[in-house]
Amino acid sequence: MLEVIIIEGLIIGLILALVALGFTLVYGISGIINLAHGAYFVIGAYIYEIIRQYLSNIIPLEYYYLTPISSILITCAITSFIGSLFYRITCHHILGDEVAILIVSICSCIVFQQLIYISLGKLNAFSFRIEPIFPGKIKLINIELFAGQTIAALVSFAAFAVLSILILKTKTGKAMRALSQDVEAAMLMGISVERLYTITAAISSGLASLGGIFYTASITFGVGSYMWLTALALSFTVVILGGLGSIKGSLLGGLILGLTQIATMKIIPGSGVLQDSIPFIVIIVILLVRPKGLFGKRVEIE
Amino acid sequence: MTVIKYIRRVSADLATHIYDVPPRMLASLILILMAATPFIGILELRRLDILTHINLVAILAVSWDLLVGRTGQISLGHALFYGIGAYTTAILYQYFAWPVWITVPISAIAGFCIAILIGIPCLRFKGPYLALITMAFPLAIVGFLYYYRDIFGGETGIPRPLPGLPRIFDKLLPSQRIIANYYFSLALLTISSVIIYKIATSKTGIVFVSILDDELGSKACGINTSKYKLLSFAISGLFGSLAGAVMAHTIQTNANPRYFFEKTALIPTEYSIVPIIAAILGGLGTIYGPIIGVYIYYLLNNYIFEYLIPVDKPIKIAIFVSIIIILIIKWPRGIARTIVEKLEDLEEPREVEEILKERMRKNKPEV
Numbered sequence: 001m002l003e004v005i006i007i008e009g010l011i012i013g014l015i016l017a018l019v020a021l022g023f024t025l026v027y028g029i030s031g032i033i034n035l036a037h038g039a040y041f042v043i044g045a046y047i048y049e050i051i052r053q054y055l056s057n058i059i060p061l062e063y064y065y066l067t068p069i070s071s072i073l074i075t076c077a078i079t080s081f082i083g084s085l086f087y088r089i090t091c092h093h094i095l096g097d098e099v100a101i102l103i104v105s106i107c108s109c110i111v112f113q114q115l116i117y118i119s120l121g122k123l124n125a126f127s128f129r130i131e132p133i134f135p136g137k138i139k140l141i142n143i144e145l146f147a148g149q150t151i152a153a154l155v156s157f158a159a160f161a162v163l164s165i166l167i168l169k170t171k172t173g174k175a176m177r178a179l180s181q182d183v184e185a186a187m188l189m190g191i192s193v194e195r196l197y198t199i200t201a202a203i204s205s206g207l208a209s210l211g212g213i214f215y216t217a218s219i220t221f222g223v224g225s226y227m228w229l230t231a232l233a234l235s236f237t238v239v240i241l242g243g244l245g246s247i248k249g250s251l252l253g254g255l256i257l258g259l260t261q262i263a264t265m266k267i268i269p270g271s272g273v274l275q276d277s278i279p280f281i282v283i284i285v286i287l288l289v290r291p292k293g294l295f296g297k298r299v300e301i302e
Numbered sequence: 303m304t305v306i307k308y309i310r311r312v313s314a315d316l317a318t319h320i321y322d323v324p325p326r327m328l329a330s331l332i333l334i335l336m337a338a339t340p341f342i343g344i345l346e347l348r349r350l351d352i353l354t355h356i357n358l359v360a361i362l363a364v365s366w367d368l369l370v371g372r373t374g375q376i377s378l379g380h381a382l383f384y385g386i387g388a389y390t391t392a393i394l395y396q397y398f399a400w401p402v403w404i405t406v407p408i409s410a411i412a413g414f415c416i417a418i419l420i421g422i423p424c425l426r427f428k429g430p431y432l433a434l435i436t437m438a439f440p441l442a443i444v445g446f447l448y449y450y451r452d453i454f455g456g457e458t459g460i461p462r463p464l465p466g467l468p469r470i471f472d473k474l475l476p477s478q479r480i481i482a483n484y485y486f487s488l489a490l491l492t493i494s495s496v497i498i499y500k501i502a503t504s505k506t507g508i509v510f511v512s513i514l515d516d517e518l519g520s521k522a523c524g525i526n527t528s529k530y531k532l533l534s535f536a537i538s539g540l541f542g543s544l545a546g547a548v549m550a551h552t553i554q555t556n557a558n559p560r561y562f563f564e565k566t567a568l569i570p571t572e573y574s575i576v577p578i579i580a581a582i583l584g585g586l587g588t589i590y591g592p593i594i595g596v597y598i599y600y601l602l603n604n605y606i607f608e609y610l611i612p613v614d615k616p617i618k619i620a621i622f623v624s625i626i627i628i629l630i631i632k633w634p635r636g637i638a639r640t641i642v643e644k645l646e647d648l649e650e651p652r653e654v655e656e657i658l659k660e661r662m663r664k665n666k667p668e669v
Contacts, residue, residue, distance in 0.1 A: 033433075103630060111627070113569075114623070229570060229571065232437065236435065236438060276444070277449075
């Protein structure tokens with residue numbers, strides 16, 4: 001029982017951490033709370049499934065593993081484009097006005113939701129089943145795991161590693177870190193704020209769509225266009241747990257949240273409906289016990 | 303040409319003189335107009351329910367504005383209080399069979415208390431983080447409503463046996479009840495917006511604004527900012543749940559999870575989003591703005607788009623929300639407030655023009 005909870009919790013936790021990664025990245029670099037993150041989560045899942053259905057007719061059966069890989073790559077490219085475009089035409093003009101950015105991005109979530117409804121019809125907009133990324137199960141120390149979920153967890157771990165390398169080792173990453181420390185000084189050093197913020201938005205929306213694909217493929221009822229709310233609630237919990245704007249922190253927060261969720265599901269029978277509430281209770285309890293957040297960081301904005 | 307000149311002069315005069323009308327008189331004129339609506343015959347009688355609904359949502363929007371526009375504590379989940387009001391009154395009816403006139407005030411007070419309970423952990427957060435945590439609240443509560451199905455009734459809500467909650471004007475005929483509901487909601491809107499306006503302009507309200515402007519500074523002045531933030535949150539919750547409770551007794555007849563969050567709806571958290579849109583349309587931090595905003599939003603949705611541009615509902619909402627995004631980017635101070643400020647500014651250019659004309663007249667070389 002315990003080892004099932006731990007391993008499944010770690011897998012789900014890695015996926016949740018991936019959902020939150022883009023959110024915390026944008027906050028850490030540009031200080032924007034981009035609620036449109038939830039919209040990219042939903043759009044990513046929809047586009048993935050549509051492309052996968054299309055590709056599965058083209059790609060021959062013996063290369064079946066190419067279908068999910070290529071459709072994930074195409075989806076990430078498309079959502080990155082949408083995300084950067086959206087950032088450039090809206091949020092960039094109101095940088096620094098937190099309320100305006102919050103409201104614009106929540107409005108954009110609603111617009112994207114309507115667009116999904118218009119283009120796919122009411123039934124699909126409410127519930128759209130996503131096939132598991134890879135079919136079948138694998139066995140790990142006499143625990144049966146879904147192959148799709150396990151691969152998703154591994155991919156999200158890889159995404160964390162790649163992103164850390166990108167930020168710590170490359171020149172672009174150095175510029176991003178400079179921007180997060182002091183915008184004006186970075187501008188004086190010849191760093192283009194517009195270009196870097198757009199790149200950040202593109203990366204984060206790509207990661208959001210990746211998280212959306214993995215998360216919705218791992219739950220049974222698929223994706224619905226309202227799920228931007230769920231995605232935002234999840235990513236916010238992870239971010240609060242692990243510390244704001246910190247990549248390592250979001251990994252830790254995701255793992256804690258995943259373990260809590262799986263443990264509750266396994267221990268309390270019939271608590272499937274509480275799935276959206278559990279992250280929330282975790283936050284409230286942590287706030288009451290440790291007001292400054294789990295790792296002693298002061299959880300507030302300057 | 304002379305006609306155009308004449309019209310321009312008259313409109314400029316009108317614009318300046320509208321501002322001479324005291325705001326109280328303007329407000330009471332609008333109130334009289336609204337009170338006369340059932341008799342003018344603009345609307346079919348059954349459509350009056352829409353206006354009742356608008357009035358109740360306007361109370362929610364005004365209470366949101368006190369919290370966000372005046373105190374600067376952003377809440378994106380005000381539907382929480384709306385739902386709490388409805389559920390409190392429904393529970394009191396279902397399990398204790400108390401009459402309406404007791405349960406509605408009690409549910410308003412319950413909103414006040416729950417706002418304090420929620421506020422103590424949540425108001426530790428600032429700015430966007432508070433916004434996010436409040437946004438997730440309605441979502442979390444819906445899970446519990448489904449889990450404790452025996453108490454809260456799951457999807458269908460409570461009270462279980464139909465026809466549900468008693469209406470406020472139960473003894474009247476249906477056609478009379480619609481009018482009575484409308485007047486009741488209008489009176490409630492007037493009273494609560496006046497109370498909120500009084501609070502906002504009182505000493506407490508000034509403290510609220512000081513927290514909005516500079517929290518650290520007001521802390522340094524010896525103000526217990528957490529207490530005042532909590533107070534603002536609680537007052538906001540009081541009026542929000544009052545609106546929700548009245549809603550459950552007039553237009554709806556039960557309390558269901560749709561007050562908080564509805565998966566199948568076009569806007570899943572309508573009562574969280576509409577106050578925001580309304581306040582942005584009307585102008586943040588002005589108490590009158592959100593009322594105008596709610597009216598603009600619902601009337602546009604229900605009349606203009608329905609009769610003039612008949613399109614599907616999702617397209618309608620997409621267009622509407624896109625317009626709001628553009629408005630926020632291009633016209634960030636709200637429609638109502640911008641118009642009022644434009645009216646104020648109208649005086650100045652005219653004076654400058656006159657001065658220039660005088661100067662030109664004086665400086666004209668005498669031939």
